Amino acid sequence: MVIKMKLNELKDALREAGIVGAGGAGFPTYAKLSDQAETVVINCAECEPLIKVDRQIMKKYVREILSGAQLLVEAMGAKEGILAIKKSYTGTIRAVEANLPDFPMLRVHILKDVYPTGDEVILIYETTGKIVPQGKLPITVGCVVVNTETVLNLYRKIFGQTNLITKFVTVAGLVNHPVTAEVPIGVSIAHLLDLAGGTTTDDYEIIMGGPMTGHLCTEWDVVTKTTKAILVLPSTSLPVTKRKHVIKHDIRNAMSVCSQCSMCTELCPRHLLGSSIQPHEFMRALANGLTDTTEIYLNSFFCVSCGLCELYSCHQGLSPRRLLDSYKGSLRAAGVTAPDRPMKPVSHVRDDRRVPERRLLYRLDLHLFDLPAPVREFTDAxxxxxxxxxxxxxxxxxxxxxxxxxxxxxxxxxxxxxxxxxxxxxxxxxxxxxxxxxxxxxxx
Ligand code: SF4
Ligand code: SF4
Structure with a gap:
């Protein structure tokens, strides 16, 4: 079935259906759509290790998602839609390519298996070569990025009149049967753990989201429209212990042992793309109480909290991301907004400094949890x-x-x-x- 819609009709339908970005901060999808878009990028990068939602639903619901993507491109009057899929998702790529002849406005872009490819700004650079100016939205360069699951939700509303009431969540880690469960929004995390056959130990902590950007939660928390994963991890694992640090200890540690090696900056994915963010400078300024320039502190607005600096780059176990997040939060609370700063050229060593996802998994000591988590539907609760x-x-x-x-x-x-x-x-x-x-x- 082919459906064509005007942009305003599509926006109204998405708002009515309750559809927000299923893979990130949860920006209302209708508000992203624009008649200024030239390119629509469908994000199937599945940014963080262990999450296995988008690659599987893109394969399982391939015609639905391609139909939704085509509708998005046409409604916005864009020139093309790009399905951005990681190289290792071979079954997904095959399924998409087999169906592409029926969707002439869509093409596939194969991404490297590096972290964090799912970051909107990085994804746009990888797929189109365009650089989104720091502090600006993707539409500034004519791009709109939409998550794979969000496109499926759009399809279900437009082609099936179904409002958003379920969520796909990967449950992995210390569970008996890792699974990617489609569940009603609002079920408890305890319910999800039961669906995964229960935990394999009593000594664990739960992270809602990925190991790099998720947050600690309990069994009494509930699934929301943005919950992509529930990871049951050893209480001694790096992603858990980092999140339990006390900020004042993080500052004290920075004052004591930051060697100013600048590895945090050298591997920062936004810095490599030309952003002003330089975490090692921020750590130096913070540790030494430097107040002669505000520039270093204001640059904290350009950190996207990917977590690489503290969970991968820093050899001293310091926490630049947490400190940047904390500082950024204080600035926002005080009414300060991001400064207008030009981007520098993309670093000539960027290609060599991207972090392979496999290596990141080993660094986090989570490689043993990288197991299949098949999609199953559990709409009862x-x-x-x-x-x-x-x-x-x-x-x-x-x-x-x-x-x-x-x-x-x-x-x-x-x-x-x-x-x-x-x-x-x-x-x-x-x-x-x-x-x-x-x-x-x-x-x-
Ligand atoms: S990587 Fe760690 S030790 Fe090196 S400059 Fe950054 S925070 Fe300091
Ligand atoms: S979390 Fe660290 S590595 Fe990531 S963008 Fe921020 S400063 Fe850069």
Whole structure:
């Protein structure tokens, strides 16, 4: 079936369906779309180790995703759509290439297996050769990047009238049966661990998201529209211990042992692309209390928190990323915004300094957890807790009350009129058992 839509109709449908970026910070997808787009990049880079969602759903739902991508390209009036897939995802590449003749506006771009290829700015450079100016959005250079799972959600809305109520989540690490589960949004992490056959040990910590950029969570937390992975890791593993550091100790360590070797800067993927971010300079300024220039501190806005500097580059075990994040947060809270700084030329050694994903896995000591995690559908759940804030923008306001009967897909929350945000829908049928200013709970 071929469907053509005007851009405004498509935006309205995506907002109504509650669709946000499924693979990152959760930017409302409708707000990304633009009639200025020349190129649409479909992100199937699956940036972080151990996450196995996009490569599998691109293969399983290949015609749906290609149809959604084609629709996106046509609705925005773009010239082409690029399906950006890592070289090692051979089965996915074969499935896409076999179907491409039916989608003349789409082509495949094979990416190297390096980290962090899924970063929007890096992905745009790799696929189009264009450089997004630091602090600016991809549309500045005529590009829109959309995650693979987001395109599937778009397809399901436009071709099947289905609102966003499920999420694909890879559950890996210390579990009996690693799995990529399609579950109702709002199920607990404990439920997900059960679906993966339970944990193999009692001594573990849970990271929601990838090992590089995810955050620690508990069994009582719930799946949101942006949850891509649940990793059950040894409590002594590097991604866990790093996240348990106390910031004041990180500063003290930086003052004591930063050798100013500058490896953190030499391997920083944004620095190699020409950004002003130089983590070693920031560490020097912070450790020595330098206040004669604000430039070094303001450059913290250009760090994308990929985590390479602290989980891979630094031989002293220091935490430039955490300190940059903390500093950036304080600047934002004080109302400071990113400065306007020109990019430098792309480093001539960039190609040699990209970090192979396999090597990163070994450095993190997570290679034993890199196992198949097949896609399975589990749309049954006894209870879900749907957070009112699940994306960038305004949180939803509930439009149901305790005791109401709801059916799966029914509208239960909407953002304030004219605010950046998307609708929220019941992910199972049942009765609303609680409504707070944070979440709506439904029991089957
Ligand atoms: S890599 Fe570590 S020791 Fe070297 S400059 Fe950066 S923070 Fe300091
Ligand atoms: S986290 Fe570190 S390596 Fe990554 S962008 Fe920021 S400074 Fe660069």
């Amino acid at each position: 006894d209870e879900v807790k749907l957070m009112l804030r699940q994306s960038i923008g305004a949180p939803c306001e509930p439009c149901v009350a305790k005791g109401d009967a709801v059916s799966a897909g029914q509208l239960i929350g909407r953002p304030p009129a004219d605010a950046l945000g998307v609708n929220l829908h019941a992910s199972i049928s049942g009765t609303v058992t609680e409504v707070t200013d944070q979440a709506i709970t439904i029991r089957r």
